Amino acid sequence: MKKKFIAGALALGLIPFMGVTDVSAKPLKDQSHPMKSSWACEGTYLECGPFSEEKGDITFNYEGSTKNKIRVFVANDGNKPFEFSIYYPNGKVLQSDKExxxxxxxxKEYTVKQKGEYTFNYDSGTGESVEGFFKVVKL
Incomplete structure (x- = not known):
């Protein structure tokens, strides 16, 4: 009778095993956050990747789409703010000075009808390097 009771209690998990821990306060080895799928440089994109200088330009070529739309993703991965702008191929401003x-x-999604080379421009404004990520896809 005693053996059946203990075996049944073990089967139901009523008697914990000695030395087994269910929860640990030990930190995980890799605590970085997984990259959002929208930030990953996978699939179809016009330009995609990180940047890390005090200022710079990233260009992408838009040859049109059925919806005449693009979606722009920008992330500030550093610890300093920066401003960015996006320019049409003719030099006019599509997105002005966004901090x-x-x-x-x-x-943000933009309706664009001009084909050609667009420019994403970023600047820390302080001369210090910034860390960011830029991706643009056509819709």
Whole structure:
């Protein structure tokens, strides 16, 4: 009778095993956050990747689409704010001087009919290097 009771209690998990821990306070080895799928440089994109200088230009070529739309993703992965702008191929402004604070992201769709080379321009404004991520896809 005693053996059947203990075996049944073990089967139901009523008697824990000695030395077995279910919960641990030990930190995980890799605590970085997984990259959002929208930030991954996978699939179809016009330009995609990180940037890390005090200022710079990233260009992408848009050859049109059925919807005449693009979606822009910008992330500030550093600890300093930066401003960015996006320019049409003819030099006119598509997105003017948007400040992006550390840890923030910017996602916006634009209707664009001009084909050609667009420019994404970023600048820390302080001469210090910034860390960010830029991706543009056509819709």
């Amino acid at each position: 992006l604070k550390p840890g923030k992201t910017f996602v």
